[in-house]
Amino acid sequence: MSEPAIRIRGLSKTYGQHRAVDGLDLDVRCGEVFALLGPNGAGKTTTVEVLEGFRDRDAGEVSVLGTDPQGAPLAWRERIGIVLQSSGGLDLLTPREVLRTTARCYRQPREVDEVLTRTGLQEKADERISGLSGGQRRRLDVALGIVGRPELLFLDEPTTGFDPQARRDFWGLIRDLASDGTTILLTTHYLDEAEHLADRVGVIAAGRLLALDTPAALGGRQSQEATVSWEEDGVRRSLRTATPTAELLALAARFPGEVPELTVTRPSLEDTYLALIAPHVSGESAQVPA
Amino acid sequence: MNTLALGLDRTVVELKMYSREKEAVFFSFLFPILLLSLFAVIFSGQFEDADAMSAGRFFMPGMVAAGVLLTSFQTMALSVATERDDGTLKRLRSTPMPPVAYFLGKVGLVAVTSVVQLVTLLVVGRLGFDVPLPDGGRRWLVLAAVFALGVVAGTVLGIAYSSLSTARSIGAVVIGPMLVLQFISGVYIGWQDVPDWLRQVAALFPLKWIAQGMRSVFYPQEMASLEMAGSWETGRTLLVLAAWAAGGLVLCVSTFRWFKRGTV
Numbered sequence: 001m002s003e004p005a006i007r008i009r010g011l012s013k014t015y016g017q018h019r020a021v022d023g024l025d026l027d028v029r030c031g032e033v034f035a036l037l038g039p040n041g042a043g044k045t046t047t048v049e050v051l052e053g054f055r056d057r058d059a060g061e062v063s064v065l066g067t068d069p070q071g072a073p074l075a076w077r078e079r080i081g082i083v084l085q086s087s088g089g090l091d092l093l094t095p096r097e098v099l100r101t102t103a104r105c106y107r108q109p110r111e112v113d114e115v116l117t118r119t120g121l122q123e124k125a126d127e128r129i130s131g132l133s134g135g136q137r138r139r140l141d142v143a144l145g146i147v148g149r150p151e152l153l154f155l156d157e158p159t160t161g162f163d164p165q166a167r168r169d170f171w172g173l174i175r176d177l178a179s180d181g182t183t184i185l186l187t188t189h190y191l192d193e194a195e196h197l198a199d200r201v202g203v204i205a206a207g208r209l210l211a212l213d214t215p216a217a218l219g220g221r222q223s224q225e226a227t228v229s230w231e232e233d234g235v236r237r238s239l240r241t242a243t244p245t246a247e248l249l250a251l252a253a254r255f256p257g258e259v260p261e262l263t264v265t266r267p268s269l270e271d272t273y274l275a276l277i278a279p280h281v282s283g284e285s286a287q288v289p290a
Numbered sequence: 291m292n293t294l295a296l297g298l299d300r301t302v303v304e305l306k307m308y309s310r311e312k313e314a315v316f317f318s319f320l321f322p323i324l325l326l327s328l329f330a331v332i333f334s335g336q337f338e339d340a341d342a343m344s345a346g347r348f349f350m351p352g353m354v355a356a357g358v359l360l361t362s363f364q365t366m367a368l369s370v371a372t373e374r375d376d377g378t379l380k381r382l383r384s385t386p387m388p389p390v391a392y393f394l395g396k397v398g399l400v401a402v403t404s405v406v407q408l409v410t411l412l413v414v415g416r417l418g419f420d421v422p423l424p425d426g427g428r429r430w431l432v433l434a435a436v437f438a439l440g441v442v443a444g445t446v447l448g449i450a451y452s453s454l455s456t457a458r459s460i461g462a463v464v465i466g467p468m469l470v471l472q473f474i475s476g477v478y479i480g481w482q483d484v485p486d487w488l489r490q491v492a493a494l495f496p497l498k499w500i501a502q503g504m505r506s507v508f509y510p511q512e513m514a515s516l517e518m519a520g521s522w523e524t525g526r527t528l529l530v531l532a533a534w535a536a537g538g539l540v541l542c543v544s545t546f547r548w549f550k551r552g553t554v
């Protein structure tokens with residue numbers, strides 16, 4: 001297997017008395033979409049900022065595209081793209097102007113028009129950014145992150161504040177980038193977002209990795225009991241079972257036609273996630289700046 | 291692209307943003323021109339012998355000096371503090387753009403706006419209020435040298451000053467002290483009307499020296515006797531401004547932060 005895009009061994013970072021990241025080990029493979037989940041104060045932002053070369057670590061080894069981000073040369077920034085939580089200070093310019101000046105910083109940038117089209121901004125290309133909607137601004141942030149043709153893209157809580165349709169559109173854009181072979185590291189608070197986009201999910205809390213798996217298998221979801229639920233004599237009934245198929249067959253035999261209001265569910269990613277982090281979430285930890 | 295070309299590109303972007311921000315254009319670019327016009331009209335009656343000294347000529351050096359301060363120091367302090375807070379600096383830092391290109395863009399912005407402002411002041415003064423242009427090559431040379439050193443000092447000091455505050459309060463932190471400095475440096479009132487001890491205070495800051503250098507350019511030679519030292523002190527003026535520019539550069543380089551306080 002090829003060298004991972006991101007390799008973290010024993011990463012630690014302390015602010016005063018607070019251990020924000022506490023011996024974190026993690027690999028992100030080339031070409032995958034990796035979602036980093038965790039409660040506020042878990043160390044997500046600190047970890048990502050170390051990877052982006054914005055923050056120095058206290059201990060551990062970090063390699064991003066084969067280079068230590070701490071003191072990495074400018075040439076290293078040619079290969080990574082960062083979608084910041086918000087790009088302020090652009091109100092007076094147009095998307096085309098900002099993309100053009102940003103593209104000039106890179107040796108092999110994408111065409112500005114191509115980026116505008118991919119991010120759905122071609123109609124707003126020559127309008128002032130102050131007039132863009134929240135979703136359009138976020139797409140501009142992504143446009144700025146990808147105009148340099150990065151091998152690795154950092155996406156920090158990309159769809160916070162989006163309406164459902166805007167999120168679906170945005171997810172399409174991210175999947176499109178991933179299909180080009182761009183490695184993507186995503187942090188998010190939305191479990192459905194991780195489930196839709198990520199090949200693998202890492203859950204961190206208190207600066208440590210709690211679980212690492214595909215969204216479908218995280219925390220043993222696949223092997224957990226399913227809940228079969230239906231309506232009978234006007235009453236909602238449900239049962240938990242390890243063999244939902246057998247239960248369905250039995251139900252099908254009892255009812256003449258369709259089983260009313262039938263559902264079969266397994267624990268959602270959100271249920272699994274909340275169960276994983278429950279021991280680490282206290283009133284205090286939510287107050288600590290990440 | 292090489293660093294110089296990127297610096298030029300940044301200059302174009304900076305000029306676009308500057309010209310689209312009406313407040314900046316008004317309060318830093320047009321303000322001295324407007325004040326010169328106002329003062330020349332309001333105080334015209336108090337200058338009886340207009341051939342020797344008109345109101346326009348009297349206020350011209352101060353307005354040129356104020357313009358230098360506004361387009362360099364004020365513009366830099368306000369814009370860099372804002373860009374640090376709104377994430378512009380972090381965004382630029384996340385690209386392979388060499389940091390020097392950012393500063394070249396700022397220098398380019400200040401150079402273009404301050405030179406255009408100076409030329410506009412000279413033209414408005416000459417055509418509108420009969421302020422004579424500097425006579426003789428030496429005066430033009432002094433004008434160029436004082437202007438250039440003043441702009442460089444104002445730029446680096448402004449960038450350093452931006453680190454003192456956040457975008458929310460930088461306006462007050464810049465404009466308040468600057469207003470005081472402009473009064474005690476003899477920009478809005480005659481230098482000889484400022485009490486001696488205040489003149490000593492003003493002499494610690496560069497604005498007084500820019501204004502003095504500009505008086506030596508625009509005033510009749512015999513008015514040199516009204517200066518503190520009884521002469522224009524051109525050599526000392528240039529030396530003080532050069533020292534401020536050099537010290538400011540050191541301060542600017544050693545205090546500059548790409549990220550707002552408390553984030554990284």
